[in-house]
Amino acid sequence: MSDATPRVVIVGGGFGGLAAAKALGKTNAQVILIDRQNHHLFQPLLYQVATSVLSPGQIGSPIRGILRKQRNTTVLLGEVTRVDSDRRCVFVNSLDREGVVVEYDYLILATGASHSYFGHDEFERFAPGLKNLADAVAIRNRVLKAFEQAEAEEDPRRHGDLLTFVLVGAGPTGVEMASAMADLVSRALRAEFRRIDPTSARIVLVDMGNRVLATFSEKLSAAAKHRLEELGVEVRLGHGVDHIDADGVMVAGERIASKTVIWTAGVAPSPAAKWLKAATDRAGRVRVEPDLTAPGHPEIFVIGDTASLAQDGRPLPGVAQVAMQQGRYAGTLIHRRIGGQPKPRPFRYFDKGNMAVVGKGFAVLESGRLGLSGFLAWMAWAAVHLEFLAQSSLRVSVFVQWVWTYLTGQRGSRLIVNHHASVSNDVRAASPSERQPIETR
Amino acid sequence: MSDATPRVVIVGGGFGGLAAAKALGKTNAQVILIDRQNHHLFQPLLYQVATSVLSPGQIGSPIRGILRKQRNTTVLLGEVTRVDSDRRCVFVNSLDREGVVVEYDYLILATGASHSYFGHDEFERFAPGLKNLADAVAIRNRVLKAFEQAEAEEDPRRHGDLLTFVLVGAGPTGVEMASAMADLVSRALRAEFRRIDPTSARIVLVDMGNRVLATFSEKLSAAAKHRLEELGVEVRLGHGVDHIDADGVMVAGERIASKTVIWTAGVAPSPAAKWLKAATDRAGRVRVEPDLTAPGHPEIFVIGDTASLAQDGRPLPGVAQVAMQQGRYAGTLIHRRIGGQPKPRPFRYFDKGNMAVVGKGFAVLESGRLGLSGFLAWMAWAAVHLEFLAQSSLRVSVFVQWVWTYLTGQRGSRLIVNHHASVSNDVRAASPSERQPIETR
Numbered sequence: 001m002s003d004a005t006p007r008v009v010i011v012g013g014g015f016g017g018l019a020a021a022k023a024l025g026k027t028n029a030q031v032i033l034i035d036r037q038n039h040h041l042f043q044p045l046l047y048q049v050a051t052s053v054l055s056p057g058q059i060g061s062p063i064r065g066i067l068r069k070q071r072n073t074t075v076l077l078g079e080v081t082r083v084d085s086d087r088r089c090v091f092v093n094s095l096d097r098e099g100v101v102v103e104y105d106y107l108i109l110a111t112g113a114s115h116s117y118f119g120h121d122e123f124e125r126f127a128p129g130l131k132n133l134a135d136a137v138a139i140r141n142r143v144l145k146a147f148e149q150a151e152a153e154e155d156p157r158r159h160g161d162l163l164t165f166v167l168v169g170a171g172p173t174g175v176e177m178a179s180a181m182a183d184l185v186s187r188a189l190r191a192e193f194r195r196i197d198p199t200s201a202r203i204v205l206v207d208m209g210n211r212v213l214a215t216f217s218e219k220l221s222a223a224a225k226h227r228l229e230e231l232g233v234e235v236r237l238g239h240g241v242d243h244i245d246a247d248g249v250m251v252a253g254e255r256i257a258s259k260t261v262i263w264t265a266g267v268a269p270s271p272a273a274k275w276l277k278a279a280t281d282r283a284g285r286v287r288v289e290p291d292l293t294a295p296g297h298p299e300i301f302v303i304g305d306t307a308s309l310a311q312d313g314r315p316l317p318g319v320a321q322v323a324m325q326q327g328r329y330a331g332t333l334i335h336r337r338i339g340g341q342p343k344p345r346p347f348r349y350f351d352k353g354n355m356a357v358v359g360k361g362f363a364v365l366e367s368g369r370l371g372l373s374g375f376l377a378w379m380a381w382a383a384v385h386l387e388f389l390a391q392s393s394l395r396v397s398v399f400v401q402w403v404w405t406y407l408t409g410q411r412g413s414r415l416i417v418n419h420h421a422s423v424s425n426d427v428r429a430a431s432p433s434e435r436q437p438i439e440t441r
Numbered sequence: 442m443s444d445a446t447p448r449v450v451i452v453g454g455g456f457g458g459l460a461a462a463k464a465l466g467k468t469n470a471q472v473i474l475i476d477r478q479n480h481h482l483f484q485p486l487l488y489q490v491a492t493s494v495l496s497p498g499q500i501g502s503p504i505r506g507i508l509r510k511q512r513n514t515t516v517l518l519g520e521v522t523r524v525d526s527d528r529r530c531v532f533v534n535s536l537d538r539e540g541v542v543v544e545y546d547y548l549i550l551a552t553g554a555s556h557s558y559f560g561h562d563e564f565e566r567f568a569p570g571l572k573n574l575a576d577a578v579a580i581r582n583r584v585l586k587a588f589e590q591a592e593a594e595e596d597p598r599r600h601g602d603l604l605t606f607v608l609v610g611a612g613p614t615g616v617e618m619a620s621a622m623a624d625l626v627s628r629a630l631r632a633e634f635r636r637i638d639p640t641s642a643r644i645v646l647v648d649m650g651n652r653v654l655a656t657f658s659e660k661l662s663a664a665a666k667h668r669l670e671e672l673g674v675e676v677r678l679g680h681g682v683d684h685i686d687a688d689g690v691m692v693a694g695e696r697i698a699s700k701t702v703i704w705t706a707g708v709a710p711s712p713a714a715k716w717l718k719a720a721t722d723r724a725g726r727v728r729v730e731p732d733l734t735a736p737g738h739p740e741i742f743v744i745g746d747t748a749s750l751a752q753d754g755r756p757l758p759g760v761a762q763v764a765m766q767q768g769r770y771a772g773t774l775i776h777r778r779i780g781g782q783p784k785p786r787p788f789r790y791f792d793k794g795n796m797a798v799v800g801k802g803f804a805v806l807e808s809g810r811l812g813l814s815g816f817l818a819w820m821a822w823a824a825v826h827l828e829f830l831a832q833s834s835l836r837v838s839v840f841v842q843w844v845w846t847y848l849t850g851q852r853g854s855r856l857i858v859n860h861h862a863s864v865s866n867d868v869r870a871a872s873p874s875e876r877q878p879i880e881t882r
Binding site: 037038039054055056057058060062064065068069071073074075076077078094095096097100133134135137138144145148149151152191192193194195413414415416417418419420 | 478479480495496497498499501503505506509510512514515516517518519535536537538541574575576578579585586589590592593632633634635636854855856857858859860861
């Protein structure tokens with residue numbers, strides 16, 4: 001296809017895909033954004049849903065809401081299963097139909113990443129990971145149920161494994177989860193149980209590396225570790241978990257009995273590389289050209305966690321900032337190409353800095369040569385995250401919630417909801433006879 | 442059992458159970474409140490979760506949070522399956538154990554109601570009802586997915602049944618749902634689709650009775666109907682649905698093709714009457730004595746939707762106000778009995794009035810001889826509901842959300858989340874060998 005109006009298909013409505021769509025808002029291209037969720041997820045705050053601070057609705061905003069004023073953009077709910085780069089089309093499983101063909105002139109793959117269990121996929125059953133809202137709600141249910149179960153259990157000898165929480169992986173997610181859980185037990189849950197003492201809960205953070213937040217400077221790593229320990233988190237470094245089952249984990253030959261293990265390590269790329277049959281780095285991410293295109297395909301861009309690109313000899317990290325800047329770059333580049341303008345300079349990431357929060361009123365922050373830990377860094381963290389929350393209504397409600405939680409220790413969303421399985425108009429419930437491939441356009 | 446400290450077991454943490462627990466807060470009784478959810482649900486606003494205005498966390502508050510300062514009260518998460526009134530104990534299925542025995546000196550059954558499909562339980566599959574947060578989230582998913590599906594469907598002839606929503610039952614829930622859905626399509630979704638026009642969606646409200654909101658005066662019923670029609674809702678009275686399947690409903694011989702049918706009629710009592718082998722009214726509710734006790738059991742109270750009691754010749758309605766006043770009465774009566782004080786006068790319901798909202802800025806209100814419809818009634822509705830929201834933090838966030846939605850038409854929580862099935866520490870996932878009856882106390 002290729003007529004007057006070129007079509008740009010964006011796969012993924014995360015930070016990268018959304019930035020690309022916005023950069024294309026004022027072009028004469030037709031933009032189709034496809035995502036398997038109806039919402040953009042503000043992933044940096046996902047751990048706050050898992051730890052009951054925020055509601056799912058506070059960090060998820062409908063993609064079509066964000067892009068509603070962009071009249072050239074159509075949003076489709078569906079899962080891309082394949083790319084045919086010769087025919088220039090993607091195949092989409094939509095709600096009730098499979099194999100819908102969507103053609104493109106330009107393609108932007110911003111499909112993100114999922115967990116990696118480092119070859120131990122059998123761990124997943126016992127140690128769920130945290131990538132989307134359903135994961136966060138499932139972990140929230142699990143953590144809160146462990147306390148309920150312990151309260152219902154009158155034999156204190158049985159409380160140990162119920163009140164032991166193991167987090168595997170001490171990157172930002174693991175550290176932020178562990179410290180938020182420490183706050184949860186010491187503040188929100190403290191006075192609410194009669195038979196157990198929630199503050200006796202054991203929170204263990206395990207990592208095979210030698211420090212927490214390994215992407216930060218050694219000094220900040222040490223400050224974060226110190227803070228975690230002050231909060232009562234047991235930090236175990238230098239050994240990964242050797243085994244996980246329903247009753248706990250094995251770490252360096254020691255068994256830690258636990259009914260709740262959470263996986264906060266390991267990132268696996270989305271299957272974009274397979275779709276393109278492209279060369280990847282060791283982690284499985286597509287090695288892209290300096291202009292973010294896939295080698296040999298100047299019409300296909302790969303951005304965010306799905307892409308591998310080195311800058312100044314170091315691979316770019318899988319963070320929101322990189323994805324957003326790459327999305328903006330790809331969108332702008334397509335815009336210029338459509339308009340016949342010269343090619344821009346190669347993509348270059350401008351690193352504004354990195355932050356991680358470690359419990360109430362404490363964060364670590366690194367920006368250029370500046371390293372900061374403590375309350376000031378936490379204020380900066382809160383300001384930046386509020387600023388970036390996509391929808392202004394969310395910003396107000398998150399702010400209100402944070403102030404409330406900060407002052408009272410109370411959490412906003414401590415629900416256990418036993419959700420129904422998906423209902424009959426879900427893709428998986430449709431009978432095969434109802435599904436038929438349909439060509440769009 | 443019967444020692445120095447009498448034990449009061451309350452089954453159900455709804456409006457009735459919670460009011461009873463609070464009335465017992467300063468007695469020397471030991472109070473155990475058992476609910477199968479960890480949260481008290483502010484049910485009058487449940488339709489706002491189903492229509493994406495509010496997040497589940499905004500209308501659900503953890504019961505143990507509400508009662509945390511009440512040191513004589515223990516909250517247990519579990520489902521009561523049976524009452525043995527001879528042995529004076531209830532049987533509870535807790536998270537991982539079945540048949541836990543909890544003894545009582547006084548028992549308050551406040552177990553509420555669920556849907557009734559009037560003998561057509563096969564309708565449930567196609568027409569889900571709205572009783573708890575999981576229901577509301579499932580309906581929200583379903584409604585939002587219907588629009589997504591229509592947008593993905595390029596053949597406009599296939600949009601009809603996807604964009605037709607049928608609500609069965611024109612009581613408060615049906616009327617409030619229908620008008621909130623009309624607001625949703627005409628305001629929130631309006632500008633967000635490219636291939637469909639959400640305002641073309643058809644919302645049909647069906648009831649076998651001759652008017653909507655039949656418990657209100659005829660004048661207010663007529664005002665509500667008129668308002669619904671102004672909002673674009675088709676109101677079909679005088680005929681129930683004869684049949685429901687995956688493709689729509691049959692009403693008075695006419696087929697209405699619809700992929701989304703919601704059940705807002707019919708209330709079935711909880712099994713409390715069966716537990717007690719007590720006499721019931723036609724609806725299956727336990728006929729209670731004027732002091733709300735079960736006949737022959739001065740130590741067992743039945744309150745709220747589970748109880749049947751006439752006042753001035755008319756049965757009390759199944760509304761939150763009745764449940765709260767009854768809960769308070771039962772708690773106070775037990776308090777007095779424990780203290781050896783004389784019995785209070787029989788329970789008498791003080792009717793503060795009834796309200797139902799019909800879309801943005803319009804409600805009907807009836808209190809004594811006062812009948813009011815329109816904006817003023819809506820202001821009163823909003824004030825009363827904010828006032829009653831259990832937790833003050835919720836009150837702020839709901840208020841912020843309402844103002845936002847009122848001004849912009851935007852909704853706070855328009856997420857489609859494909860929730861995981863319950864995880865392994867759920868009661869249903871535990872293997873039978875792990876479950877063993879355990880006596881408490």
